[in-house]
Amino acid sequence: MDRIDSLLLTRLQKDASVSVGDLADQVGVSKSACWRRIQKLEESGVIRGRVTLLDPVALGLTLTVFVSVRTNQHNLEWATQFREVVEEIPGVMEVHRLGGDVDYLIKAVVPDMPGYDALYQQLIKADLFDVTASFVMETIKQTSELPLN
Incomplete structure (x- = not known):
């Protein structure tokens, strides 16, 4: 995991609904590179899932x-x-x-x-x-x- 992965994860933890295009712009990589990194993080188990947090x-x-x-x-x-x-x-x-x-x-x-x-x-x-x-x-x-x- 490098600096870009860390930035991706930080931003996804704040808002998992952000589009891949916006996320790619935020971390400074292409949309396809961003998507590949997210897929690798999911396949490796670093990203366990994406959820909507509700107010109890x-x-x-x-x-x-x-x-x-x-x-x-x-x-x-x-x-x-x-x-x-x-x-x-x-x-x-x-x-x-x-x-x-x-x-x-x-x-x-x-x-x-x-x-x-x-x-x-x-x-x-x-x-x-x-x-x-x-x-x-x-x-x-x-x-x-x-x-x-």
């Missing part, structure tokens, strides 16, 4: 919750069951397996507290040991842009 509040999903999960079952069968449960729950945005005191951290969006309770009722189907929720009061920074130097 505008869609009535006003409550963001981080759910800390601890388990006392560290085996493949439980982990598979947990993965299946969280993949089926609408509103679960991210699930991370952690090292340390907490085994998993889940980020979810729901409309309100009853929405969280419904999510919780689905989550406990995974036979959890301990669940703790933290509710977002204010988002100070949120980005999907990775730092490219």
